[in-house]
Amino acid sequence: MTDVSDPTMSWHKTACVLCGNNCGVEVRLDHRTITRVRGNKSHVASAGYTCEKALRINHYQNARGRVTSPMKRLEDGSYVEVAWDLAITEIAAELRGVIDRHGAEKVMYYGGGGQGNHLCGAYGAATRNSLGITRKSNALAQEKTGEAWVEGRLFGTHTHGEFADAEVSIFLGKNPWHSHGFDSARKVLKEIAADPDRSMIVIDPRRTETADLADMWLQVKPGTDAFLLTALIATLIQDGLIDNDWLKSNATGVEETIAAFEDVPVADFAARAGVDVTTISSVARRVARASSVSVYEDLGVEMAPHSTLVSYLQRVLWVLVGSYGIPGGMSAHSSLIPLFSYGATGSEPNDPVTGGPVVSGLIPCNEIAEGILSEHPERTRALFIESANPVHSLAESAKFRQAMRATELSIVIDIAMTETAVEADWVLPAASQYEKVETTFFGVSFPDNWVCLRPPLLDPLEGSLPEPEIHSRLLRELGIIDDETLEPLREAAAVSWSAFADAFMGAAAANPSLAAAGAVVLYETIGRTLPEGMEGAAPLWFSAQQVAMRYPDQVRAAGHEGDGVELGNALFQAMVDNPDGVVFTRHEHGQSFDLLRTPDHKVQLAIPQLLDEVRALGDAPVDYRSEDFPFVLSAGERRSFTANTIVRDPSWRKKDPEGALRLSPADAAMLGIESGARVRVTTAAGSAVAVAEVNDTMMDGHVSLPNGMGLAYSPAGGEPEVTGVAPNELTSLDWKDPIVGTPWHKHVPAQLEAI
Ligand code: SF4
Structure with a gap:
């Protein structure tokens, strides 16, 4: 054990725990206080890389309010x-x-x-x-069970992309600049941006920090990702851009899958998603000619309308161009302790109380x-x-x-x-x-x-x-x-x-x-x-x-x-x-198909229930707002100083101390407010007052609040104070995915009112 009383002590190896990447760091201690933090260059995965959050881990370790007795x-x-x-x-x-x-x-x-x-x-x-x-x-059952449901059926296991090597990287409802998700995310994003032979495609209503680096940013209307992806897949199929030879050898259910997209009205679906049809055509062609494609979906689509369908569609996209088991593509991987178990497909039991899967x-x-x-x-x-x-x-x-x-x-x-x-x-x-x-146990990827x-x-x-x-x-x-x-x-x-x-x-x-x-x-x-x-x-x-x-x-x-x-x-x-x-x-790429847990070690591309959803998509709503709730609130955005709820001390934030409600300049003008003004946010579930931040990265009608706010904390040890808005005072149990029940935290119809 470290001799923490020795002020001349050396650096001690540990990890930043403020996101799932767990970058290796070295720290200096003064008794129980972490006084200095630097990246650990010898760490097996991060090799010295950190983001700004690692420097603030003492705010987690030495926050007030620890429980010291049962x-x-x-x-x-x-x-x-x-x-x-x-x-x-x-x-x-x-x-x-x-x-x-x-x-x-x-x-x-x-x-x-x-x-x-x-x-x-x-x-x-x-x-x-x-x-x-x-x-x-656990929290996976409000974020990732749709993805697991789909991956169990397609692959019998979990897959991951190789973004450090992919010719085309697609980020879907995902802002790796702040949410990371793969090793040295910011370094990798900058490398892709600097390489003229590689492309980064970001699909997000907000012009995120990642979108700023992207070759193509598709500003999809909130909640319409399923229309956009369906239009993309339909373009690949209708324009003859899929890899038929690869599919013949490596996938089953291909014809059934293709049939569901053959009659999709691409222009109509593109319009519903708010993305120009020529842009969709360009993306489809870029994906089709790439030697490798890796895709990362995250909470922006996993906690929004059609979430399980979207998880399926993005996988159909890269399977159709054969981007599995190749350098820079998607692959299954081994795990020390798998976070999900993938049973026989379609065999999920139902909760005896609510009937949920x-x-x-x-x-x-x-x-x-x-x-x-x-x-x-x-x-x-x-x-x-x-x-x-x-x-x-x-x-x-x-x-x-x-x-x-x-x-x-x-x-x-x-x-x-x-x-x-x-x-x-x-x-x-x-x-x-x-x-x-x-x-x-998140240190899994390929190889x-x-x-x-x-x-x-x-x-x-x-x-x-x-x-x-x-x-x-x-x-x-x-x-x-x-x-x-x-x-x-x-x-x-x-x-x-x-x-x-x-x-x-x-x-x-x-x-x-x-x-x-x-x-x-x-x-x-x-x-x-x-x-x-x-x-x-x-x-x-x-x-x-x-x-x-x-x-x-x-x-x-x-x-x-x-x-x-x-x-x-x-x-x-x-x-x-x-x-x-x-x-x-x-692993080696030649072993990728051995890692599939399907009976024939092939991709089982057709999921009939979701192909039915594709066929019914033309009749699905594109907008869930109403006169009473004319905005879409994304509740729980990841920003510079957010880390779920493990850092309770609000003074750890160097900026955005209260976790502002971000809204577009046009929406701010309509409400007659400027940055710093107070705004009441009301949803069907509740109401809260937030500080406003006029932000030109936001789409009109789309507003966001960060995660990890609204925690009770007492800096002086007295009565706890609450800083910022707890997003789940505004979310509702009624808005959820029809297949796996994951909630729509990133798509909450809301009303704003200047105070
Ligand atoms: S990416 Fe940043 S927040 Fe995540 S573990 Fe590394 S240093 Fe910590």
Whole structure:
């Protein structure tokens, strides 16, 4: 552990956790304060790259308002501190009580990690599996389940683009300048912009920072991306621009797919999307003649009308020109722990309470509160929420608050008294992301996949515990693990990890509850063989074994040696030893089709349900505004100083302190306001007052608010103050994708009024 009292200390390696990229950084500490931050040039993926946010990570680490004791809610809504032992005893008894009364399937687990702390999800899974809790959800079920639904059907797995090498890069509802999503995003964007042989195409209503660098910016009308993409695909097909030879060898369902686009009225659809038909023709031709095309869609389309259809259409576009499994194109990849499971296509179960599709085991976020507040006999009776803030991040915050109070038990594990924690029956204080070993599982792409285990920089803040310890104590109290059972496994682990592998397989076969409690068992056994502070990394030993078993050649190609269990051990040892991170698999493009999980390892291009939607698109509305709500609000834009909700201290923002409502000059003139004026934003769900920013990147009629605002924070330690507008006070549970239920946060009909 770092000697934090030594002011002459050197730089310490860790990562920025303010977005999923987790760029490697080095920091200087003065006791518990992070005083300096610089990019880590030795980091396996970022190689010294950071954006401006990394410099401000101390505002996350040392924000006020950390919880430093388990807190129990009293009848009057106040909280009392409770000692850890007593809290664990009472929570275990209350959880057992709910399960005995209603069954484990009436308990829901929500969350399990954010952008840089995915290990806690493994420990949450141990508690869930041990208790038989199957109902779960997290933010992916309001953002990415449409994409997963489509990718499961087309490829049986997840794909990713190679933007550093693509001849044509398309960004759809995505502004990588601020939302990143691939390594060294700004550097890559500038390289594309400077290369006359490569093209960047941005599809976005706003002239984003990325659009400013683009060769072609298609200023699509908000919510009409499906019309634009359908027109693009129809142009490719109708003008004979698709790669028939490639499709014949590598895809099925091609004729059926083509037939759905043959009669699309391109000019009409282009007009609906607000994009000139000649521009669509130019884009189609640029895509068709490119040696490689990579596409990145993001929340701008995933939380807007036709979101699942749009996820499908953009993939049809690059499949039709054969941009899969080639340098610069799209490819499937391996994962240490996949974020989605892709079952047999079309076999998603439905939530017994609301009927919503449960994609990858996740209840649609939009339906959680509704289900709890119903009288349905199957409704959720207890919530276990970990490292997540659903009251703030899900549509209609008021409804989720109400739902939490309607449960018989709600437990929150977090570092601060968040908007969700203040509604819970119990709050258990977790160590921060710099006070324990952690990692992200987002380091996946093609050909290399990487992982970086960050050693703790600091001891846990007094009174808090890392999640492995919280879950371990809970499982002990519940009688699921005990020292008598664990001791033989600890002895085997002390001999060698290979000896442990044999002992664990035997013990788990004899006692399945050991396998269910997997991550906690590994923490209590293999964890004890790891360097001080790294114990919580133990579940990755199992992940390393699985990757080594499934992709031995690719693990060896990444530089790890051995066979079988020894190969997994070597990979895990490399992870533990390298704070710069390691590549865990290295693929070759010739292997891309092996990674497809379809029965014949081909792309299954036709999704009949979505092809029906394409055929019906001509009758779909293009505008959801009304006389009462004449603007489209994009609620939750990513900007320079936004980072979901993990940075609560508003002083971390160097600009845009309140998170302004951006609107076009013409709209501002119509309302008679200038930048700095106050504006009331009203939607069908609520009303809020924001500061205005007149911004010429906005399309007339389209306004935006940033994400991560509206958090309660007390700079002086007194009563908390709220800065900016919490976007989900304005969003609605009623606006959602008809297939997977993802909400339309980026397309909220709204009214503006100058104050
Ligand atoms: S915010 Fe993201 S891109 Fe920026 S430094 Fe942090 S991890 Fe890297």
